[in-house]
Amino acid sequence: MNELSRQAVAIAAKIPQPACSQCNLQELCLPVGLTTAELSTIDHLVSERRKIARGDALFRSGERFTAIYAVKLGFFKxxxxxxxxxxxxxxxxxAGxxxxxxxxxxxxxHCDAIALEDSEVCLIPFQQLESISxxxxxxxxxxxxxxxxxxxxxxxxxxxxGAMRAEERVVAFLLNLSQRYTARGYAAADFNLRMTREEIGSYLGLKLETVSRAFSHLQEDGLVQVEKKHIRLVDTTKLKKMLSQESTAR
Amino acid sequence: MNELSRQAVAIAAKIPQPACSQCNLQELCLPVGLTTAELSTIDHLVSERRKIARGDALFRSGERFTAIYAVKLGFFKxxxxxxxxxxxxxxxxxAGxxxxxxxxxxxxxHCDAIALEDSEVCLIPFQQLESISxxxxxxxxxxxxxxxxxxxxxxxxxxxxGAMRAEERVVAFLLNLSQRYTARGYAAADFNLRMTREEIGSYLGLKLETVSRAFSHLQEDGLVQVEKKHIRLVDTTKLKKMLSQESTAR
DNA sequence: CTGTGTTTTTGATTTTTATCAACCCGTACG
DNA sequence: CGTACGGGTTGATAAAAATCAAAAACACAG
Structure with a gap:
């Protein structure tokens, strides 16, 4: 796989790491180098959990920034x-x-954060995070x-x-999701999409019809199985190859 | 101007601020809150200046990361x-x-930094920056x-x-450049492009021909004057309007 | 269970952009 | 001096994706 594809797929690739006791704060907790006392400090930092119902906003554009959020459960856009x-x-x-x-x-x-399903986050006050850090x-x-x-x-x-055509974008998106699930210890080749075709399209700079067609076409070629929101990556190797080979990219 | 355009244009909008004595480190020096002693500490931090000839690399993908760089003079991609x-x-x-x-x-x-003209940077060792911070x-x-x-x-x-068509991207690009020049105290509506049409296209996810056509068309409409690398924004208001009005965006 | 609104798929057509190709203009260089 | 070359413009054509449209599948409230 070339650098471009590695880039696109590895967007936000994460390594599973020990979580804080308060929540699965995988991204902020280092696996090494923290003493028990320090870990305890961090635990105290996580001041509050909050539940967000599907469709509700965790924060909205323009709201005062006070904290960052670790997703404990659920899915956000x-x-x-x-x-x-x-x-x-x-x-x-x-999650994570x-x-x-x-x-x-x-x-x-400067953006809205919306829960795509009933979710739960840990609130990390940023000022305190800065002080402690x-x-x-x-x-x-x-x-x-x-x-x-x-x-x-x-x-x-x-x-x-900038560089990929519609179908490649969809493939990169699926592989990226898969990789993130893997990194979090879930099944990699088999997962449910939490977002609509329109949201995928918006994210990828495509129209929902184009996303739908891409799914259909990938299914015809036997690379994925799509059933509504459920995705099964049938041939991951071929999918990855799609991104690395010299395609007529823009 | 709507949020989208504000976003696109304001990419990296900067407010001019007092520079460190070593170099015009506008982005890292706070205008308020630093004591003279602290400023002096930061000056010592800037350990080295480095000249990079046009076409040469400041750093390359894969190289060990040791420092960040404040552009003192010149232009990079x-x-x-x-x-x-x-x-x-x-x-x-x-610069700045x-x-x-x-x-x-x-x-x-994970990327290459190439000088588009003879340039000069201040090297800021990151480990030291972290310690001092x-x-x-x-x-x-x-x-x-x-x-x-x-x-x-x-x-x-x-x-x-994701959301703009070719011509809009070019307009957003020009307005963004203009804004960054303004923020740094240079003439805003009149500047030279340091990069080729191909580089602009690569950045905007377009082919060089498309960029060229967009320039030509904007010139026909009397919105900009283009002469090779020199750009004059004739009607900034209209240009901004192009981004805010309900155009058939993807 | 039924109707209503949302999501998805698929087809036909149009728009946008890439591609291919020719040509112009400086300028660096033998 | 001319010529080779990189960068830029412009035109004709092809490919990709958007748009318009219709229908099927589904989710959910009453």
Missing amino acids: TEVLSEDGRHQVTNFYM EVLGMDGISAESH IKVPTLQRHLHRVMSREIVRDQGMMMML | TEVLSEDGRHQVTNFYM EVLGMDGISAESH IKVPTLQRHLHRVMSREIVRDQGMMMML
Whole structure:
């Protein structure tokens, strides 16, 4: 697999790691280097859990930024919306991932975070996180990594949006999801989509019809099995090959 | 102007701020809150200046990540390249901006940074930056902002790549450049492009011919004057309107 | 169980953009 | 001096994706 595909697929690839006791905060807890005392400090940091019903917002654009959120259970999308009603999905977040870091730069969020199913998050007050990370250098370093990973992840997305055709984007999306599920210890080749075709399309810069057609075509070729929201990756190797081979990319 | 356009145009909008004495490190120096002693600490941090000739690389993909770089003079592009020779420009950086933060997550860079003209950068060793930011909370907070801004900026790009048609992308690109020049105290409506049509196209997910056509068409409409690399934005208001009005976006 | 609204699929057509090709313009270089 | 080359423009054509349209599948409230 070439660099481009690795990029696109590895968007947000995560390694499973020991969770904090409060919640499965895989992304923020380092596997090594933290003393028990430090871990306890972090546990205290996670001040609150919050349940978000399907369709409800965890935060909205313009709201004051106070915390980042570790998804404990469920699934979120973030989207930017414009005055005239258009909106674009910028990311999806599954259990074990951290969202809300967009707000750090401006003291307020610049996108909406919507639960795609009944979800539960751990709230991590950012000011406190900053204070503590001053006392625990390992934590600081790790926070920087998580933020940088978001940058790399976004740049992989840009790569995808700029250089791939419709079907390749869908493949990259499916492989990416699969990889993220794997990294979290779930079945990799078999999963349910939490989002609609329209949301996938919005995320990939495509129309929902195009996404649907891509699914159908991949199924015809025997590469995936699609049944409504359920996806089974039949031939992962071939799927990956689709991204690495010299296709007439734009 | 709606949120979408604000996003796209404001990618990396910066407010001019007092520079460090070593270099015009506008992005990392807070205008308020730093004592003279602290400023001096930061000055010592900037360990080295480096000149990069046009066409040369500041760093390359895979190289060990040790520092981030403040562009003192000149212009850079970053690009990801794949085994089969394809490559995609992921960003441009002008004087006063910081690049190299992609490497934080993985200890190595994941893209190439190439000088588009003879340039000069200040090297900021990242480990030291992290250490010092522990002693200077204001600096830490600011570092986080700069990183978050990169995230927001990238998401604006994603928005653009996903939701805009060719001509809109070009307009957003020009307005964004203009805004960044303005923020740095240069003439806003009148500037030279440092990159080729091909590089612009790669960045915007378009072919060079499409970029060229977009320029021509905008010129026909009297919105910009294009002469080779020189750009004059004739009617900024109309240009901005192009992004906000309900166009048949994808 | 039934009707209503949402989601998905599929087909026909149009629009947008890529592709292929020719040509222009500087300029670096033998 | 001319010529080879990189960068840019423009036109004709092809490919990809959007748009329009219709119908099927489904989810859910009453």
